[in-house]
Amino acid sequence: MKNTLLFSLLLATLGACQKEEEEMVPSTAYPQTWQLVKSTSSWTNTVQTGAALPWQETYVFQADSTFIKTRQQEGKRAVAHGTFSVRTSASGPYTILTYNAANDLMGTCTPTEFKEYLVFKPNDVLVNTWEACDGPRLEYQQVAQQDR
Numbered sequence: 001m002k003n004t005l006l007f008s009l010l011l012a013t014l015g016a017c018q019k020e021e022e023e024m025v026p027s028t029a030y031p032q033t034w035q036l037v038k039s040t041s042s043w044t045n046t047v048q049t050g051a052a053l054p055w056q057e058t059y060v061f062q063a064d065s066t067f068i069k070t071r072q073q074e075g076k077r078a079v080a081h082g083t084f085s086v087r088t089s090a091s092g093p094y095t096i097l098t099y100n101a102a103n104d105l106m107g108t109c110t111p112t113e114f115k116e117y118l119v120f121k122p123n124d125v126l127v128n129t130w131e132a133c134d135g136p137r138l139e140y141q142q143v144a145q146q147d148r
Helices: 002-024
Strands: 032-040 047-049 056-061 066-073 076-089 092-099 115-121 125-128 137-143
Touching: 056 137
Parallel strands: none
Antiparallel strands: 032 047, 032 056, 032 137, 056 066, 066 076, 076 092, 092 115, 115 125, 125 137
16 A cells, blocks of 8 residues: 555656646747857867857757757858757756757767757756867857747
């Protein structure tokens, strides 16, 4: 009886966590556009913002769980596509981007997985996890959507 009660409580807790995860970023919150606003070198701690950034970059997240990443650098435009999912860990919400194919735009420690991880921070800031393997820390700010 005691084991049955504990198992039931565990199932209820897991169900509640799943519900919270789904409600955190409702589908009506899309599309979302996130623009690169800050780059910090993991080697020199040099900070670049605005026009001084090494490139201009945006993510656009759609309600159908697809994304487009666009980078403007030295007069050239590069685009990557894929899907995303939003998850929650003990440290807060994050998103996993899964690219359709290998791409130079992926900011990741494991490029063979075609995955990129971004962490949601307070004040509408999205931060990559690339700095964990000596890549730059890239910070994105959400861009307000125009009325349609």
